[in-house]
Amino acid sequence: MRTLSRATLGVGTSLLPPSAGPDGTRRRILEVALQQFASRGFHGTSIRDLATALELQPSALYAHFPSKEHLLAELVRLGHEIHHETLRTLLLESGADPVDQLRAVVRAHARVHTTYPQLAVVVNDEMYALSPKLIAPGIALRNDSAALLLQVIERGAAMGRFKPLNIGATVAAIGAMGLRIPHWYEAGGELSAEALAETYAELALRMVKPT
Amino acid sequence: MRTLSRATLGVGTSLLPPSAGPDGTRRRILEVALQQFASRGFHGTSIRDLATALELQPSALYAHFPSKEHLLAELVRLGHEIHHETLRTLLLESGADPVDQLRAVVRAHARVHTTYPQLAVVVNDEMYALSPKLIAPGIALRNDSAALLLQVIERGAAMGRFKPLNIGATVAAIGAMGLRIPHWYEAGGELSAEALAETYAELALRMVKPT
Amino acid sequence: MRTLSRATLGVGTSLLPPSAGPDGTRRRILEVALQQFASRGFHGTSIRDLATALELQPSALYAHFPSKEHLLAELVRLGHEIHHETLRTLLLESGADPVDQLRAVVRAHARVHTTYPQLAVVVNDEMYALSPKLIAPGIALRNDSAALLLQVIERGAAMGRFKPLNIGATVAAIGAMGLRIPHWYEAGGELSAEALAETYAELALRMVKPT
Amino acid sequence: MRTLSRATLGVGTSLLPPSAGPDGTRRRILEVALQQFASRGFHGTSIRDLATALELQPSALYAHFPSKEHLLAELVRLGHEIHHETLRTLLLESGADPVDQLRAVVRAHARVHTTYPQLAVVVNDEMYALSPKLIAPGIALRNDSAALLLQVIERGAAMGRFKPLNIGATVAAIGAMGLRIPHWYEAGGELSAEALAETYAELALRMVKPT
DNA sequence: GATGAATGAGCATTCATTCAT
DNA sequence: TATGAATGAATGCTCATTCAT
Numbered sequence: 028m029r030t031l032s033r034a035t036l037g038v039g040t041s042l043l044p045p046s047a048g049p050d051g052t053r054r055r056i057l058e059v060a061l062q063q064f065a066s067r068g069f070h071g072t073s074i075r076d077l078a079t080a081l082e083l084q085p086s087a088l089y090a091h092f093p094s095k096e097h098l099l100a101e102l103v104r105l106g107h108e109i110h111h112e113t114l115r116t117l118l119l120e121s122g123a124d125p126v127d128q129l130r131a132v133v134r135a136h137a138r139v140h141t142t143y144p145q146l147a148v149v150v151n152d153e154m155y156a157l158s159p160k161l162i163a164p165g166i167a168l169r170n171d172s173a174a175l176l177l178q179v180i181e182r183g184a185a186m187g188r189f190k191p192l193n194i195g196a197t198v199a200a201i202g203a204m205g206l207r208i209p210h211w212y213e214a215g216g217e218l219s220a221e222a223l224a225e226t227y228a229e230l231a232l233r234m235v236k237p238t
Numbered sequence: 239m240r241t242l243s244r245a246t247l248g249v250g251t252s253l254l255p256p257s258a259g260p261d262g263t264r265r266r267i268l269e270v271a272l273q274q275f276a277s278r279g280f281h282g283t284s285i286r287d288l289a290t291a292l293e294l295q296p297s298a299l300y301a302h303f304p305s306k307e308h309l310l311a312e313l314v315r316l317g318h319e320i321h322h323e324t325l326r327t328l329l330l331e332s333g334a335d336p337v338d339q340l341r342a343v344v345r346a347h348a349r350v351h352t353t354y355p356q357l358a359v360v361v362n363d364e365m366y367a368l369s370p371k372l373i374a375p376g377i378a379l380r381n382d383s384a385a386l387l388l389q390v391i392e393r394g395a396a397m398g399r400f401k402p403l404n405i406g407a408t409v410a411a412i413g414a415m416g417l418r419i420p421h422w423y424e425a426g427g428e429l430s431a432e433a434l435a436e437t438y439a440e441l442a443l444r445m446v447k448p449t
Numbered sequence: 450m451r452t453l454s455r456a457t458l459g460v461g462t463s464l465l466p467p468s469a470g471p472d473g474t475r476r477r478i479l480e481v482a483l484q485q486f487a488s489r490g491f492h493g494t495s496i497r498d499l500a501t502a503l504e505l506q507p508s509a510l511y512a513h514f515p516s517k518e519h520l521l522a523e524l525v526r527l528g529h530e531i532h533h534e535t536l537r538t539l540l541l542e543s544g545a546d547p548v549d550q551l552r553a554v555v556r557a558h559a560r561v562h563t564t565y566p567q568l569a570v571v572v573n574d575e576m577y578a579l580s581p582k583l584i585a586p587g588i589a590l591r592n593d594s595a596a597l598l599l600q601v602i603e604r605g606a607a608m609g610r611f612k613p614l615n616i617g618a619t620v621a622a623i624g625a626m627g628l629r630i631p632h633w634y635e636a637g638g639e640l641s642a643e644a645l646a647e648t649y650a651e652l653a654l655r656m657v658k659p660t
Numbered sequence: 661m662r663t664l665s666r667a668t669l670g671v672g673t674s675l676l677p678p679s680a681g682p683d684g685t686r687r688r689i690l691e692v693a694l695q696q697f698a699s700r701g702f703h704g705t706s707i708r709d710l711a712t713a714l715e716l717q718p719s720a721l722y723a724h725f726p727s728k729e730h731l732l733a734e735l736v737r738l739g740h741e742i743h744h745e746t747l748r749t750l751l752l753e754s755g756a757d758p759v760d761q762l763r764a765v766v767r768a769h770a771r772v773h774t775t776y777p778q779l780a781v782v783v784n785d786e787m788y789a790l791s792p793k794l795i796a797p798g799i800a801l802r803n804d805s806a807a808l809l810l811q812v813i814e815r816g817a818a819m820g821r822f823k824p825l826n827i828g829a830t831v832a833a834i835g836a837m838g839l840r841i842p843h844w845y846e847a848g849g850e851l852s853a854e855a856l857a858e859t860y861a862e863l864a865l866r867m868v869k870p871t
Numbered sequence: 872g873a874t875g876a877a878t879g880a881g882c883a884t885t886c887a888t889t890c891a892t
Numbered sequence: 893t894a895t896g897a898a899t900g901a902a903t904g905c906t907c908a909t910t911c912a913t
Contacts (some may be wrong), residue, residue, distance in 0.1 A: 195429065199418065204414050222404070223404075227411065230403065230407075230408065
């Protein structure tokens with residue numbers, strides 16, 4: 028029995044970043060897998076489902092990926108890569124002021140989730156379908172991103188610019204705000220992605236109550 | 239190959255609320271299913287997995303539930319029930335002040351997620367594995383809860399007690415904070431559930447910048 | 450494309466010894482597998498082939514054996530067991546005379562191969578399809594049997610009753626004579642199984658040139 | 661899971677006779693196929709296995725052989741050819757004495773099996789994977805060889821030089837001795853191929869008890 | 872309530888083979 | 893000659909579920 032999709036994920040935006048590789052069957056497979064894993068889950072999507080959507084025989088996929096799990100692993104890798112990359116880039120552009128830095132990190136976090144919502148869903152909700160070996164690099168990158176946010180807030184607190192409550196809980200809360208975006212935000216609606224990012228940055232600043 | 243569980247979900251707390259029914263095989267099945275659906279997902283858990291953990295034959299489960307999907311439906315129903323019940327109770331106790339009301343709602347939201355983390359995970363992440371018919375009541379309850387939070391904030395804003403930014407985004411953000419708790423919070427750690435609830439209530443108040 | 454069977458293996462005799470277990474689906478599966486592995490080989494026989502011959506669904510076999518390989522392992526185990534058992538029994542009955550002993554061993558070896566030809570074929574030709582773990586006990590039993598024949602001849606030689614040429618080669622030759630029986634001998638033909646066993650015993654005696 | 665090879669087949673000797681054709685990809689394919697068919701069986705070896713060992717793509721093999729089965733057929737043909745050729749040659753050199761003739765035939769039989777053990781294994785154990793059409797010439801050649809041995813013994817018996825027991829069983833036994841050589845004989849061990857051939861010839865003579 | 876044998880559909884994956892390049 | 897992408901059938905096996913006992 029077919030069930031409801033997880034959410035109406037933004038259509039029309041490109042599903043994958045350019046770093047996913049050049050057009051061709053390999054990229055098509057990644058895109059179809061991304062869409063289906065995001066809406067029906069990894070275990071809820073069969074190789075036949077993918078093949079049908081691709082108008083290919085199931086066996087043809089194996090010329091491009093050694094297994095269904097490797098397909099997921101590649102998507103998770105891409106998702107972590109674009110997330111990490113975006114955070115790093117915007118943070119570097121933001122200067123030394125903790126307020127600007129926090130704004131930059133939260134904005135980046137939000138923008139990644141509005142730009143690549145399916146990728147974010149797969150990374151966050153389906154990553155655990157991977158075997159320990161394939162999951163490890165993802166866990167590491169995720170911890171890196173949390174650490175980055177933590178350092179920004181701790182530095183701001185040390186400088187007296189932030190008055191955070193429990194820092195760990197605050198970091199978790201700010202992270203969570205972005206993580207859930209793909210589950211409710213609709214691209215093309217009345218709230219633009221840029222406005223959402225700006226709002227979330229402002230909310231984060233309020234959470235650490237800067238002067 | 240067995241894979242990592244979704245998170246180290248709090249062990250030792252009772253998995254299900256008393257409303258799940260009296261002890262017995264039926265309750266044991268619900269508890270095992272809750273644990274496995276939460277850690278491996280609905281599609282990632284087989285009836286045989288459940289039966290093995292229960293030291294029962296797969297066919298024995300069918301004396302208690304008509305299908306695997308009904309098992310999930312019952313868990314989702316219980317999760318929504320306890321969530322709604324908790325919110326309603328704490329809100330009724332909070333009086334008319336929007337600040338107290340917001341504090342009550344956020345506290346309740348957090349406490350549900352620290353008390354029944356697996357149930358929260360199943361409700362939020364696995365609900366979409368249900369067929370449209372079984373999913374509808376859950377969607378309705380969820381919208382109710384969001385509406386409740388929205389009303390509290392709008393009333394506070396109208397009374398001049400809150401100065402929210404975009405209200406929809408704020409409601410989503412506050413909801414998200416609680417939803418992610420089961421994925422990182424460890425019961426018995428240095429942060430007590432009560433302290434976390436208090437912290438999240440305070441963060442929410444900061445987000446709407448009350449006077 | 451279906452190919453010729455390995456040989457027209459004796460039909461009408463019971464395929465498996467009583468030690469294979471009581472009648473029922475499990476035994477039927479073993480018998481069908483034995484027949485097909487013997488004639489088309491382990492890799493040339495599919496689970497669907499077995500299921501078709503059994504008038505069962507492929508999945509039904511898995512209630513009785515955990516895998517196709519375990520099915521083969523059980524047949525190999527039975528084959529080694531009956532071989533070892535037969536040799537041991539006849540040898541014990543034969544008294545202390547090396548001539549009688551050699552006669553007993555060779556007769557037993559021949560009789561096993563005329564009585565359970567399919568089992569012998571599977572043991573000898575398909576055993577190597579097993580993984581190292583499952584193959585080990587079979588290798589051990591086989592070496593035991595060879596050692597037994599070796600000891601009889603060596604003792605006879607030490608007593609001056611036998612004048613063997615190279616003992617290792619002689620043991621191999623006597624073993625080989627029996628091993629090939631299922632590939633040419635036809636039960637019910639003009640040569641009775643008993644006469645064949647007697648002839649082979651005599652040939653073995655000639656090979657060690659007893660007085 | 662990779663499994664044990666059928667036996668430690670003599671390495672270092674040339675796998676194929678010169679008649680297999682000149683060096684080049686075609687011969688390399690034949691050699692690799694011979695090795696793998698001998699150790700894992702025809703059905704247990706895939707075109708991909710061969711291609712991997714050859715460091716070639718699976719499709720590349722089809723420039724040299726029309727199908728996997730034709731590859732096997734060519735190996736079987738070569739095996740029968742070399743066997744028949746060796747028997748014929750040594751028999752022609754042996755003169756008219758039945759004792760010399762039997763010695764020659766058994767020696768030739770043994771030498772073929774020590775010189776081309778993999779080829780012998782493929783011919784004897786895998787021939788039945790061929791379709792009836794491709795298998796027929798092999799069966800014929802094999803019967804010719806048996807007939808040749810039979811005639812030598814019958815002639816010797818008629819001349820009073822041999823006192824065989826049941827002739828059919830004796831022929832089968834002598835044939836079997838050679839056939840099993842690849843399964844136990846190790847080239848380079850303490851027993852030389854020549855010594856083994858000599859021993860087997862002597863054993864055969866003892867079996868027919870020549871004066 | 873629970874079991875054990877069975878079903879029929881579906882699973883991920885591998886097979887030998889083809890074909891345009 | 894060789895490749896890389898593809899096919900279509902088949903592989904061993906697992907799935908949720910049923911049913912007589």
